[in-house]
Amino acid sequence: MKIASEKCTGCRLCESVCSLFHDKKMDLTFSRIQIDPSSENHYRVRVCLQCEDCPPSEVCPTGAFQWNKATGGVKILEEECNLCGLCIPECPYSSVFEGDGSVLVCDLCDDRPKCVEVCQKQAIQFA
Amino acid sequence: MEKKEIQIRCKACSSRFSVLPFDRFAQCPQCYQEWKIKWLDSESGMIIAPVSWKEYQLKSRRIVPNG
């Protein structure tokens, strides 16, 4: 995933589609992509960038935080995750999030990320 | 490769006429008004102004307002 925060207009279509697709509800708080306002109409996009060197996956004590070879991204196996939260501060892009009884990170929608399809300004792109 | 002609509508007389993509100027064959065209992409040509605002405004004045 490539991000260009300066292009982001804050429309939140990405957060909307992410929460609908993953959690089957309309709740932007637990989107795996977060749009943070830095000032009026300027935003910072936070989403997993599939770094080759991934500190959160290294500190995970149970192995729940894994690379998914099929997608090229990461994934948290819910049944293995013990909610210790050690991974969250390790991400240099602050893109691992605390959910509601879970830990959230972008898993590329297991295939093609849906947020990219609704980003008109191409602030997020996926090769 | 031949350029596909695009239809635009004259802002003065409302008749449609053809222009080629990325033509910057065009004249309406019906009323002869000359326009500046802006292209947003190869199929979206928009009239944005007459070639001369002053001429357009003075020429189109028909009736002198009373007092």
Place this chain on the structure above:
Amino acid sequence: MGRIAYVDLASETVRIEEISNELRRLFLGGRGINTHLLYQMVGEETDPLGPENVLVVGAGLLTGVAGIANSRISFSAKSPETGLLGDSAMGGFFGGQLRYAGFDHLVIQGRAKKPIYLWIHDGRIEFKDATHLSQLDTLQIQERIREDLKDPKIQVACIGPAGRNGVRFACIIHGLSHAAGRTGMGGVMGSKNLWAIAARGKTALPIHDPEKLLHVFQRHYQQVTRTKGFLASSIYGTMIRLNNTRTQGYEGGLNHQFNMMEYGGEELDAEVFIDKFETKKATCFGCPTACKHMFRVPRGIYQGMECEGPEYYGCGGWGSQCGCSSWETILEAWNLCAKYGLDVGSMTAYTAWVMELYEKGIITEKDTDGLSLEWGSAEAIIGLIQQVIEKRGIGKLLAQGWIEAAKAIGRNSERYMDHVKGLSIECDDVRGHRAQALGLATATRGACHLRSRYTLEEFFLPEEATKKLTGKPIPQDAAVYDGKEWACYWTECICSIADALGVCKFMTKWLSVGLLGFEEFIESIEAVTGVKLSLEEMIEIGERIYTTERLFLTREGITRKDDIVPEKFYKPWTHGPKAGTRIEAESFEKLLDRYYELHGWDRNGIPKPESLKKLGLEKEPRL
């Protein structure tokens, strides 16, 4: 589904009510439910600036929901500017946060004992002291509230110095320049000592079928972004209208004395603005268009000034209407109105009005604290805004609204204001567009371009296209009267529905044929609520909302005599490619008759009992 909070500002108490399915089924939400509540709670004797006026805040049924442009929230009250129905809406991000915080509608009553703001979060409404905000402008207020409450994602709708100082046409601002602009809703907030509403929520909105909603959303996204005209909207925003009114010869010039300007005017092209001043585009919640402009003034006396805007209303309003061809002046005036919380619609109309009064010698420098009101004068344009805020010079009168100002000035000054039902008309001149003229004359909040104006009349659509779009063919030529009552009626329906759902009209068929229409609204409503409405049911809801607004007006004594276009529309256009066009009185009266018949109103414009019964409105409080 959803909640209404009845907020009493004097006792600082809140009573919460669930919105019944029946109420949703009748009025949907947003402007629909607002109108229904307001009609019940105020009357002819209600003083718009008194504590008994009620400010109803209403997010749409779809506001904050995943979808295209579900951003809108309406503010309704009795208008301090016109004395009639006040209603305006804004986009941005405030509406969604209010719903995530647990409330769809707020009914705000009474007057707070001292300045306060509401802090709405986690299903609760808190009353917070606002006295420390007393010297701040609208942007500073929002930043300060976020700082005080320690959350950068709080969204705020607030008034500025204009609302605080009791200016009758003050507006409500959110963000840099999202505004619930017309009819003085900021004046109502000010009269209640309610300086801001802050909202932040983390609650999921109930969705009946999330998977269906996802598919509907993805399909609508593809549909709108591939529509012809989407690209133009995303580049020019409302300046498309600036382009159209100037090239097609229907802009208002020098307080509507002319319909085209003769000052040269290359400078005021949208291209010049985009080239010299625009820095970035901005958007509202859920909208891929990003029609809003961010700008920065690079040099001159306003060097470094940055804001979001301007919209067409300011460009034409301070441009051709005031004879000004300086972008810098327009941008500074726009910026001041955003920071002060002043309605651009009324401020530009009042500016052009007093400039003509000055030209005709009806007012002089003695009335304006020494300010010369020459056409095009930057000093006058900026100076008048300051005088209104400070209530000095002519601003002392203008702050009371133009109706009171005209009474105080006397000397037939009211004849120079072009208005319908007390609300000034927009900066364009639609006498040559018959459906738009009808819409102007009959719009339920006074002259309004967002309720009844059939925008598509400007696009010369063939009859097959309008038949497909509306169910009946509408003549291609804007100057034809036949069939235009249907165009106006259809527009009223789609606007009422869009406003009740909270969908921005810029993404609907009101603006362009390929965008969202009734069919798409039906899909979204079904996915969110589980209820599948038919097209007839949608039209009926639109009709019900509009008729309730008409009943509000009828109760205030509005009849056919007030459904009129400005006097000068009966005279011919003097300029432009369609010079000579005028409204023919006989044709207009017949058009009005056909329009009343469509609505089921009598020849005097009063809804007939059988029409009210059909809509279930016969039990509404009436005369």
